[in-house]
Amino acid sequence: MEPIRVLHNIVLMDTGGIETLVMNLYRHIDREQLLFDFLVHRPQEGFYEPEIKSYGGKIFRTQPFNPLKTAGFKKECMEVFENHPEYKVLHAHQELNLWPLEYAHKAGIPTRIAHSHNAKTVVNLKYFFFRYEKLFIKKHCTDMFMCSTPAGEWSFGKKAVADGKVRFIKNGIETDRFKFDEKIRRGVREELGVGDKTVIGHVGRFMQQKNHTFLLEIFSVIHKKNPNTVLALCGEGRLEDEIRQKAKELNIDDSVIFLG
Known part of the structure; x- marks a missing residue:
């Protein structure tokens, strides 16, 4: 059949x-x-x-x-x-x-x-x-x-x-794909050049619904308290230039990684 x-x-x-x-x-x-x-x-x-x-x-x-x-x-x-x-x-x-x-x-x-x-x-x-x-x-x-x-x-x-x-309908996630792996962790950290810094990651389009502006404001507070931190943003979208400018205004652009 x-x-x-x-x-x-x-x-x-x-x-x-x-x-x-x-x-x-x-x-x-x-x-x-x-x-x-x-x-x-x-x-x-x-x-x-x-x-x-x-x-x-x-x-x-x-x-x-x-x-x-x-x-x-x-x-x-x-x-x-x-x-x-x-x-x-x-x-x-x-x-x-x-x-x-x-x-x-x-x-x-x-x-x-x-x-x-x-x-x-x-x-x-x-x-x-x-x-x-x-x-x-x-x-x-x-x-x-x-x-x-x-x-x-x-x-x-x-x-x-x-x-x-x-x-x-629940948004199902293949959890096995995201299990911790020390080898992968070391490799990605080396690739990004972040050393032993605390990395905060975000995945999402640069669109109004994802609220990157608020995310940057939160990270700026965290970064002031702990300069050994970086924010990694994965995604693209029409607001990306605006978010890059916001990072500069908050003086955190050297600690925000735009991964594309």
């Missing part, structure tokens, strides 16, 4: 938190019974794509989504849905999921999952489209998932969460 194929809607299969969660699941499911395929909306290859293909997964690409110009995006999504009737499940992960879910509904995909991974987001143009999405998303999804109660309440409303209509 052919495995069931689930189509995941994700902007790009790079090394973000959502993408890593999905890949952790992909590595441990029975792939003779279930396979993950991906509908992405960027032309470049994502970090995880070779691994996905090694498992037998497929990648479909559309143009990037623009809520002000949806015609081309809709056409390309509908082509995937209509040309691949084997998909009975669309799992939509990120903000502005209303449109892929609506198109999947129109194409007759019976199971359509809206998965909230974020609580209230930064107020910009995207925010207003997300508020619009919240009015209609429950009309087009059959199932609602959340990574936390605040995320579920933000996307689907407090009543839906309180009534048990939103399923809580």
Whole structure:
């Protein structure tokens, strides 16, 4: 019997938190019974794509989504849905999921999952489209998932969460990968040139939700009390230059490592 194929809607299969969660699941499911395929909306290859293909997964690409110009995006999504009737499940992960879910509904995909991974987001143009999405998303999804109660309440409303209509999906982590290893510790410390200093690490995009500004303010206090400390920031994003400038203003830039 052919495995069931689930189509995941994700902007790009790079090394973000959502993408890593999905890949952790992909590595441990029975792939003779279930396979993950991906509908992405960027032309470049994502970090995880070779691994996905090694498992037998497929990648479909559309143009990037623009809520002000949806015609081309809709056409390309509908082509995937209509040309691949084997998909009975669309799992939509990120903000502005209303449109892929609506198109999947129109194409007759019976199971359509809206998965909230974020609580209230930064107020910009995207925010207003997300508020619009919240009015209609429950009309087009059959199932609602959340990574936390605040995320579920933000996307689907407090009543839906309180009534048990939103399923809580834990963000699983492969803990064995993070077991302490003295050899690795020494090698990384040597590579970074930090000697015996106390290293505080942070992994996250340079985006408003990750609150790097507050992190630097905390570290500046720690560093004043203990100069034998460094802060290692792993990630990239549109606020990186701003955070670098903040480190200079706090006079801690020589003790903050930007790992990329």
